[in-house]
């Protein structure tokens with residue numbers, strides 16, 4: 001499974017990237033707001049650090065303007081994936097932008113039917129939002145499983161990018177189902193290293209080591 005980091009926080013991306021954990025980055029207008037930075041400037045900085053795809057989202061809602069914005073975002077760097085929402089106009093923009101050779105991440109996907117349309121429109125990535133479905137008591141993981149089945153049934157090359165990830169369980173369950181990528185906030189990726197039995201076992205080892213009176217020389 002590939003890991004994308006869902007943030008526009010450059011320092012957080014750098015820390016994970018130095019560990020070799022980062023296969024790509026996703027941003028959205030809310031994450032740009034949170035960063036407090038200019039979209040072009042921060043996106044360029046991320047693209048210079050990360051070799052993989054960096055998603056930057058259009059904010060126009062009609063296809064011709066979305067396509068124009070997508071072209072401008074794609075000029076920032078060769079590894080930009082233009083993010084478009086899963087609307088009818090977004091699908092038109094997806095078709096046009098992939099036709100021009102750009103990567104396109106179709107975002108805000110909440111149903112298997114939407115995911116099927118995105119694949120037909122040539123999306124590079126489809127972003128089903130797990131956490132936001134869970135928020136309204138629907139099963140985000142069932143959506144990932146349905147999309148996996150549909151894409152495998154017909155051999156679609158669109159990669160399933162599990163998004164709106166809120167927990168470690170979201171990542172591992174999406175991995176078991178076969179999502180190609182998980183995009184998660186840095187704190188969720190870091191939490192994946194934590195286990196109470198690891199902490200407990202380490203404390204015991206260190207106490208016992210202290211009792212030996214030895215040093216590693």
Ligand code: E4P
Pocket residue numbers: 006026027028107127129131132163164165183
């Ligand atoms: C994905 O590309 C989105 O940026 C993100 O995962 C949304 O997550 P949220 O529902 O936690 O805002």
